[in-house]
Amino acid sequence: MKFLNPQLTQTVKRHPSILRLLTVIVILALAWTLRSQAVKMLPIDYDEDDYLRAGQEYAHLIRTSNWSGFLEANYRPEHPPLAKIVIGVSLLSAPEKPLTPDRPTTAEPDRYLPRDLVRPARTTNAVLGWLTVALVGSVNPLAALALATHTFTIKYVSQIMLEALPALTSFIMVLAYLQFKKSRKTGWLIASAVFLGLTAASKYLYCVIGIAILIDWYLNAKDEEQVNLFFRQAAFWGILGVVIFFAMNPYLWADPLTRLRESVFYHAGYSTSAEEVERANFPFWQQFNWLFVSPKIWHRDLFFYAPDMWIAFLAFIGLGRLWKKERVYVLWLAAAMLFLMVWPTKWPQYVLTLTVPLSFAAAEGLSEIWDQIREWWQNRNSNKAIYKKSEVSRATPWLIPGLTAFIILTVFPLIFQIIVSTTDFNAASIRDGFQGGIWRAFWQGITGQIPIIPSEGGNPNEVGFTGLSTYPFIFDAFNTGYGGGFSYLFFNIMWMVLSVVLQVGLGLGIALLLWQKGVKLGKFWQALFILPWAIPEMIGAMMWLNIFLEDWGWLYLAADKFGPGSIFGKFTSALASSPDLWLIIFLLPALWYGFPFMMLASSTGLKMIPREVYDAASMDGANALQTFRFITAPLLLPLLLPAILVRGIFAFNQFYLFQVFFFPNATLSTFSYNTFNPTGWFGGGQFATSAAINIINVLILVVFVYLFNRWSKAGEGVTHA
């Protein structure tokens, strides 16, 4: 703050709230700039013509004071009218234009919508979106920053969509509920119910947030032993919500039940049969993909930078902290995400149901990282060991030979890899690169003798210097899945979590079965189950390829033999049509290969638990489930954590399984290999790109190894020995 005058600095220091206010103002200015830019620059998208038309109808009714017309007007009746009425109100200032033509939902975006109608409708939505940011800012400025810059949020509140209003009202509903929880004042309860009704009258989907409120509310009531009161209050809240919903929904007044049924059932039909939903064919985890990718790929000129992926990462880190601080936001995230995973329609705008709690979680994640760094910085001197000179000189002769070998074989290649990643070395410049071109380009580049050029510029046969520009390019590719709306990073992490959860589940289950007293054939079963672990991964993968290989695998041959009606035939046809079932042809081999390790690790751990503990438990009359929940699990889990993390890291690095199945875009490892391989699937020979992917991979593993270090006993050796 040196540039400010001292008096002002003093004032700010004395009143931290001023600083906070200033920060919020800056963030809100940023939020508005980004949204108004989006209003101006975003091209017309799907559905905008529909909602504009709906708005035009309402605007006409208002202009002609035809209030009874509201009873029958609701263009696109699958959505309740409130958000469309708001669009209608925003059009009152604009000149009246002929109705936008009615087109099927499969139609391409209508690029010829009149601009002077689009502008006010979009701006109104953007204002609502901006208000949401402002409200978030009043709770947590950092979260407001996340929401302000989240590109998917910006996009869908700045177009003529129905998201902006329910996103705002649902958040107000939660805020009112939180006030009620704190103060127990009925006024807040009523406010929350009113906004529940408004949310329902804007878009049904956002009502899922009400479920999160109910869960939190119930858990609280259970703690305070006021479950009966909870049921009464919640019923009141729900009924008032329904009343408001009907009051705000004039279209329903004439024939409530039929029209409500039509409107709701439309979605069930749409999600399972609509052509565009089927064509999109998204996997069940698509909404996670939308959180990790960014609409930047569609609107390159509009978004300067897309922090969406980082917000999602930070949110993941901050979940635990947010749970302790305000549970309802985590429940909100979980309820919305679960619903979206189950719900067959997976359009990207649905993520707006959860970007508010996502921003809160991201803010907590950032604070968590900041705290960790601060703690490390403060403690950096306290656990510094004292070295005896004699000991260091005794260590030197041991260190020199080993360290030399370690550096030459392991460290130097990694450093060289960083150097390669700052060049554009590829198959075209291979001759120059092998004859010292990499060193030359790097040296001239960092000494400023040659300029930084993007990877496609310059002489293709000569290695050029790209600086660090390859990294944003790769993150962009990860961000967008090369335009396919598929996040490689998320897939890699999901793969790790799913395969480890399965392996731990089966491994621990088998270990528990074998651990029971008096199980027959125990030794035999254990020896049998070790087999997959002992078979080299690549041969194991080959064995599964022999089952799942399309057309020629065992499974497909069985389907041929027993016909399409048989279980095999049904399975193969499901594999061919489903967007996510293919995952199990990788998960099964991974489970097969990995569970024996977890079984052995669990058995070893179980043997360390003294039997007396269980005798005591059985005397107290604990049943098997209670024994596991209160004795086995808490004693065993700390022993298993390192093993779980080892398996997790191996799963994150999984390569040979995918390589045997010729599946090139799974983990970062397969990705790097096939980018590198001169005869690979992606054209290949992109040596520098492959190097940069590897460096990113190493950086991610630093985090995992840090966790491993903290969780394992071996880690104590690192920090205390």
Place this chain on the structure above:
Amino acid sequence: MRNISPLRQIVTQFLLALTGFFVILPIWGIARLAFDGSLRGRPTEFRLLPKEWSLTAFLNVLDKPYQSVSFEILLRNSLVVSLGAAAIAIILGISLAYAFARFRFPARQGGLFAILLTAFLPPVAFMTPLYILLSMLQIRTTLWALVIVYSAFAMPFCIWNMRAAFQAIPKEVEEAAFLDGAGDLQTFLHITLPLALPTIAISGLIAFLMAYSEFAIGWLFVDKADTVTLAMSIYAIVQTQYQGGAQPWSYLGSLALIMSIPVVVIFLIFQRTLLERMMFGSAE
């Protein structure tokens, strides 16, 4: 704790048998191929058992499994590469492991973290730079290149585990030798090394297996048929299927079995110790 009830015994056995089926299924599938003498290319019909029981695939594979390269050459290459990698990783890493186990010196914690991190890196992370560096040295396509690459993969893991082995030996044992006037090197060679040898051998075994079953990076480096390893030849049989190759899949099956059996035996014998080492010493 009492023995489980008969009903629970039956349920337990049923669940174990179900898992057993899951474990056996793919092995059976490949064994069926291996013993089938009727296969000319890939299998064309669903069978649970071979159509013609025969050992010809095994005999052919033990003669010339891949192109015109004999089994002995493939096995020799595999052994040279795997033993070489394991030996280099152990011999060059051992002094570093001992230094980290016994002495305190500056930057020790950072060094340990670096070793652990590099032990957890995927082999692919070393592939790119080593490919370029060894190409510059013009030895990329030789067996030596593979030895260097595989020892680079295995060394951090071996150092980490050998360090744990040395640390497990009580300092008092060494101090006794010191009092008798032995130097650092003598103490190490006569006292510490023999005691830590079993763990070191297991680390070497894991390094050996890593190199023994590696194929993808091998194929990237090597381009002559006489420098191919066993694992690489198996992968080649699968891959040529996609290019209309004519190797019967019974070759694939028998080669896979021949390659796995010694490893399975080793694992069954050493399972406890192998588990400890693969958990990076965290189970101790």
